[in-house]
Every structure is written in C-alpha cells, then in structure tokens.
Amino acid sequence: MAKKNKRYETSSKILKAATQVFSEVGFAGARVDEIAQRAGVNKATIYYNTGDKKTLYARVLQKISGEMYAHPSENIEKVLTPVGQLKAYVRNIANVIDRNPALPNIILWEHASGGKNFPEEASIEIAKMIEMLINILKEGEKQDIFIKTSPILIQFMIMGSFMLYKTSNPIRKMHTAFPREVKKSESNLSGTIADEIEKYILKAVKKEN
Amino acid sequence: MAKKNKRYETSSKILKAATQVFSEVGFAGARVDEIAQRAGVNKATIYYNTGDKKTLYARVLQKISGEMYAHPSENIEKVLTPVGQLKAYVRNIANVIDRNPALPNIILWEHASGGKNFPEEASIEIAKMIEMLINILKEGEKQDIFIKTSPILIQFMIMGSFMLYKTSNPIRKMHTAFPREVKKSESNLSGTIADEIEKYILKAVKKEN
Amino acid sequence: MAKKNKRYETSSKILKAATQVFSEVGFAGARVDEIAQRAGVNKATIYYNTGDKKTLYARVLQKISGEMYAHPSENIEKVLTPVGQLKAYVRNIANVIDRNPALPNIILWEHASGGKNFPEEASIEIAKMIEMLINILKEGEKQDIFIKTSPILIQFMIMGSFMLYKTSNPIRKMHTAFPREVKKSESNLSGTIADEIEKYILKAVKKEN
Amino acid sequence: MAKKNKRYETSSKILKAATQVFSEVGFAGARVDEIAQRAGVNKATIYYNTGDKKTLYARVLQKISGEMYAHPSENIEKVLTPVGQLKAYVRNIANVIDRNPALPNIILWEHASGGKNFPEEASIEIAKMIEMLINILKEGEKQDIFIKTSPILIQFMIMGSFMLYKTSNPIRKMHTAFPREVKKSESNLSGTIADEIEKYILKAVKKEN
C-alpha cells in the first residue's frame, strides 16, 4: 500500500533469492554471487543491505521458522475436540509447507548439520508449537480417547513424513529402480498426502475400544 | 594376525574419516584437509589412494547405503505373521541406524540436496527395501488385518521419525526453549524409541475390529 | 589525461606482465602468482579481470600476432619493384620484432609445442602475411628477376634467422666455448642484422644474369 | 652383441621416453609420471636409475647435442671445394634432424627459454660445428667465390628454416587459413626441402660474376 522505501524492496529481493539458494544447496553450498544474481542486485549490495553470509542465513532461518510455527496455531483453538484439533494440527503443517516450498529443505539442512546455525528465536517458535501438540495429546489422554504417547516422536512422525516426501521428489524420479507405486508423486501435500498422514497419526494415537 | 594389505588399510582409514566428516558437515562443507587429518594421512594420499572429493563421497554413500539396506532383510523372513514382520522391519532399521551413526545425517544431506549425488546402486538397495515393506503390507491387507496404506508414506514415517530424532539431539540440547519432556533423549533408538515407533506404526496400519 | 577506465588500466598491466612472463618461461612454466606480482595486482584480480591462465595466454597470443602481422604491410604497397618490396618485407619484420621483444620467444614456444594454443585469429594474420610474400615472389618471377622459390621456406629463413638470433643472445653470452665472432651481438635487428639478412635473402632469390 | 646389463636397458628406455616427452611439451610441461609410463617403468625407477627431472633433462640435452654436432663433420673433410663442403654441411644437418625427430623441438624449447638448462658440453659441440662453417666460408672468401658473410647468421638461416619447417607441421595442418601452397608438407627434410635450402644458401653466399 504505502510506498515502501527502496531499501526494503531490495532487502525483500535478497531475502527471497537467499531463501531459494540456501534451500537448494544449503549454507556451505550457497554462493553469495548466485544469491546476488538471482536477486538482481550487485553482490556488494547484499553486504551493504543485509550483512554477511551468516547474517543472511540467519534471517532466512528466522523467516522460515516464523512462518512455520506461527500459522498452525490459527485454526486450532476454534476446534473443540482433541481429534479435531490434532487433525487441524497436521493439516496446518501441511499447508505451511505447501506455502513455503523452501521450508522442508532448510529444516533438513539444519537437522543434518546439527542445528549449528539454528537461532534461539526459531527454537522458541518450535517450542510453542510442540507445546500445542503436547496439550492436544494430554487433553486426549484425559478424555481417555488417546493413548499415552511421546509428543516429540509424534511430531517427528508428522514432520518427517511430510519433509521426506517433499524432498524425495527428485530422487524418486531420477532413479529407475523404484517400484511404480513409489514413483508417482503429487507436488502438494494438502491433498491426498495430508489426508493419509492425518489418518495414520490419528489411528496411531487413538485408543481402540 | 595376517599382515594386511597396506593400501587397503589406508583406504579404510580414509573412508572412515570421510564418513565422519561428510556426515557432520555435508559434501559442500567438508574439507579434504580435515578428512586427511582425521585419517592421519597426508592430503595427497587421499588422491593417490581413492581419488577426488566426489569419488570419495560416492564411496561413502555406497558403503552407507549398502549397510542401510542389506541388513534389514536378515530377520524378516523368519517371521511368519505380517505383524511380526512389520515389527522386525522397524526394529531392523533402528538397529542399522544405531550401528551407523553417520547414516541419518548423510541421508538427510542427500534429501536436502535433492539427491544430486545419490548413486544408482544405492537407490537399488532402497528399492529392494521398500519392496519388502510393500509385500508385508500387502500380505497384511490380504489377511484383512491391515488397512490399505501407502507404503512410501509408511516408510517415510518410520525413517523420518528415526532420523529426525537422531539428528535433533544437538538441537534439543542446545536450546533452552524446549519443554522438559522434549529435552531428555536417549542416544540409541533400539530401546524405548524403537518400541514407541513400532507401536505407533502398527496401530496406524492395523485394522480395528 | 582524461580519466581512463580503471578496469582497462588493470587489464593492461596484467597483459603486459603476462606477456613478459609467458615469453620468458612459456605457458607451462609460467606461474600466475608471478604474473600477478609483476602486474602489481592480487592474483585473484587476474581471474576477476581477465579469466583463467589459458584465457590470459590466448589474449597474449592474440595481441602478439596482431602486432606481428598487421604492421609489416604498412610500407610495402608504396614500393613498386619486387626487389624493393622484398626489402621492405624483411625490414618490417625486423622492426616489429625489435618493437616487441617478447615476440620471438612466444613464437618459438608455440612452434615447439606444436601450436597447441595457437588461436585461429592469429593464423589468419600469419596467412595474410605469407600471402603478401607469395605475391611479391610471384611478381618477381613474372618479371623474370626472381627464381622460382618456395615462399614458405623463404619465410622460415627470414623468421628463423631473426628469431634464433634474438633468442640465442643469452646462450651465446653464457657459454665460453663460442668463437669470438659469434659472441658479439647487437640487441636490435634493425641495424646490421637486418641489412645482412636482407642481402642474403635477395641474393638467394634473385636470378643471376 | 654382448648381453648388456639390466640397468643399462632400463636407462635406455627411460632416456628414449624422456626425449619424446621433453620434445613434445618442454621441461616445464613434462611430467615424470608420463615419462615413466612411456618407458614402461615405475616412476621411482627413474629416480633410482637416473636421478631427478633436471638430471634427466640434462642427459637428454647432452645426447641430442652429441648427435647434432658430431655427425655433420663426417663427410665434409672428404669434399674439396668450399661449394661442395657447404652443400655437405647443409645436407648433414638435414640428415641429423631427420634421424632425430625430437631435435628441432628441443632446440626450440631451449632457445625460447634462453638456454637456462643448456649444458656446457653441448655448447662445445655447437661451437665446433660453427667453427667448421666459419672455415668453409673463409676458404670460399679466400678463393673469391663467396662474399663476405656473417657465419652465425648463415647458421641461423639454415637451422632456423629447417627447424621452423619441421615444427610448423602441426600448425600448418591445424589451421584452415593458410594458402594451399603452405599446407602441403613433407615429413623429411632430406628430400626436396634440403635441396631448396641448399640452393638458397649457396646463392646467398656465392659471389656473382
């Protein structure tokens, strides 16, 4: 709306390009030159505008984790039952990932590298998110409809399956060895994939009667 | 003992060091100097003995995937019921990961990078493994004890949770934000962790009656 | 006076230093470090400004052959008789070599290496030059004042004597074995040396009557 | 004849291979590995048998110059007239070059590099050779059949034309720009080429009457 200043525009272009590049090749593999080129700015502009490579990466991480862990909370409180809340939780994650294609790669880069660059702010967001899951699962237990579970493992099952699915796309297509059922893939999670994972997670967690 | 081939011994030292370094920092982040130092050999020896950085990485990938996807089959055929087989399948994966600490990181690096360096041989091994899972799940369906599932997603749930668990260890410990339940961790999967995942996967897959 | 383009100035310094170094030790013997040092720039500047070692060498070759084969034509067309033209031809070559001390060495490096790096553009220039000589000799034949000759061999006699003379300078001085008459040398061709060669070439080519 | 010892055989193979390689790419461009491979021996054998790269190159130079400057004298003394002697001189050089294909390249490498590695022994041989030419030319002058000439320049005309001819072969064939008359070439000097050069040199030197 209001005409933003030029600096901000440049900053946005840089951040967008950096997100792309870092997600494709990771921190060590990323070239500042490449980021500058994709952003359509001079390499020195990155240093002038944002700072060094590490700072730039930190900004990317921060933005990513902000998006990751802020939105999911949106629709959950409106839902009343733990089952509905857990469904919403899974679905929100799928939505966020679909809206941020760079996210799974970056999270995996960070996991692989042992989180060396993971900013404290980002882990606060994650913590809030997990707390949300903990509450949902606890409430389910209290109502005697969920079994006792380890929230962190449930979290990893959800995130892990989504992220491996997303990032395995090129691998599955590249190699001829895989069975046919494995090679077909959908680019979005929010359709069939999220449906399935939601189903598995719920079954895994629900008490049989 | 028998005097071993000198070249082979050197090669082993190099491969071991390379596996470590690549798993810690990935291909782009790895320094040949560092690998040489950890192997206790001169940098040039790596080139004399094994070849360039890419070749070395390929060898690491090959060894890793060999170990990953060969062993799990071991105990499965002895088990008769699909439930037993699925349990063995999950447990075997946990065992392999425990025995090869570099494995989760390297797999994640590869996923994150879109499998640019993934050797065809490795994907053959993975394919065999997934085929195994497909058969188990099919048999379960046929016997009407498993629901219809997407094997690749089940696979990703198992692998994803194990690998994220393993690699999240330093992150979880590093950051203060996480709830207490999340911070405690066991270094091996084969104990409680595998038990839990096994339970969730089975519940996710089994038909309720 | 007018403020020159900075990049161009750097480029010139690099090209000059490169010409020197390549002429002294050839392509394989040249060290990029040495070129950078003589040019008074950082080694990386060479890559930023010009490109890799091969590209740099190509530029040197191109400039050398440009100078070699452009100027000789200058004064020849003004001269009317074949004898005068041939004299001018020889003299022009001597002048060019005198003005470009790196030239003989570089041509010899290229000859010795089988012209592996010789750029097509350079050979076009040489070809034009030889064509000039062919025309002079043909005209002389037609006027019945020159014998029938092989132009390429005449060319090699001229170039060969000039270039060996120039490059033998350090050798002749270094070694004590040579007869006195051989050791004295003039640094420029354009004086006595060119006079002599001109005389020999003309005698070799002219028809006796 | 007598069965030579093994060391000598190895030494010969090495020297032959080294001569080839040095003539093709010069001292700086030569790789000890390549020489070893062509000689069919282990790289370490070169050091054991002959010494380091410089020593090996010196041996090659020595052998080359020995061959170059010893043989030409053979037939000259039998010839009585200066004209006949000069013809023999030119022809002998052509023969030696034909018999030693590595010779022109190596001489050119040495000239180009300013004779940095030229051994004193070699220059003694050259000196003897030039002295021979000096005597022939002096005798011709005394008999009033040759004009007064600069022997070193005559020497360079002969050597220069032969060597440029030989080494220009690949260049002339490689590039399309050259006129047809220039592209055809004979691999041996001793035929037409030597005839022509001999004719030019004699005409250049002989007194007209």
Added chain:
DNA sequence: GATGAATGAGCGTTCATTCAT
C-alpha cells in the same frame, strides 16, 4: 634392481568480503 605407497610444497582457482566512488 625395482616398485607401490606416501608426502610436502606449491599451483590454479574460488569465494566471502571490503573499498572507492
């Protein structure tokens, strides 16, 4: 006499970063 294995020194090249404008 000969060699497979290993290495130190150095080379061409890249890359994150800074400087002058």
Added chain:
DNA sequence: TATGAATGAACGCTCATTCAT
C-alpha cells in the same frame, strides 16, 4: 542507496620426490 573493482584466505588438486620393502 548501490556498485564495479579488488583482495586475502582458503580450497581442491597435482607433481616431483622419497621411503620401506
């Protein structure tokens, strides 16, 4: 605000040389 030019510090790799056998 932005950039073209320049650079220091590495990095992957090569190569002449040595060592143990």
